[in-house]
Amino acid sequence: MRADARRNREKLLAIAAAAFAEHGVNTSLEEIARRAGVGIGTLYRHFPTREHLVETVYRREVDLLCHASEDLARRLPPDEALAEWMQQLVGYTATKRGMSDSLRILFDANSEIFADSPSRIARALETLVAAAVAAGTIRKDVAPSDVLQALFGIYSAPATPDWEPRSRRIVSLIMDGLRWGAPKGRGAQ
Incomplete structure (x- = not known):
């Protein structure tokens, strides 16, 4: 994985963990991507489903x-x-x-x-x-x-x-x- 892709993935995980703690698992994936400073496509490339994101978090x-x-x-x-x-x-x-x-x-x-x-x-x-x-x-x-x-x-x-x-x-x-x-x-x- 390229360094920028690894950074994006880690940022998505950190933002998702905070969002899940604050708002629950139904937090908008678009909002997580936005807060991480990436597009929704980047989120889905790393985590094809919400369940995959939850499991990884x-x-x-x-x-x-x-x-x-x-x-x-x-x-x-x-x-x-x-x-x-x-x-x-x-x-x-x-x-x-x-x-x-x-x-x-x-x-x-x-x-x-x-x-x-x-x-x-x-x-x-x-x-x-x-x-x-x-x-x-x-x-x-x-x-x-x-x-x-x-x-x-x-x-x-x-x-x-x-x-x-x-x-x-x-x-x-x-x-x-x-x-x-x-x-x-x-x-x-």
Whole structure:
């Protein structure tokens, strides 16, 4: 793929992810192309159907989230990396919620995109939790599966205008709870 075609494709994916998070999967494809600064023909050359665009956006969002865990772990102290990653999970969840109808169709069609995504996200979280526990910046009795269950609880919250800011506050509360009583955490006693 030529460099300009690759840039157009990435721009389309980023714009589509934001549009799906904001307006849902029925966002106009023409509007996505316009916001990306390309013609509708360019969008269709890269993504022949809406479902193909949704599937590709979903894969990209999972990849970005999983790669973010590695990047954050390199750049930040363990508890801060975990906190930032959980905030990024809110953005991922917002996009996924916006695509839920199309994702359900893909799920019903037994699309392979769901085969490894949940385990990849769980592994990313497990790595960040383990590092924070080892550093003593979160509680030692933390089970990554419990954190994941709490985080995915925000997915099922009602779709109100304040869903995203409220979800971000909830993630901060979860992080405060993880730090409470940690040997080196901010909530150490």
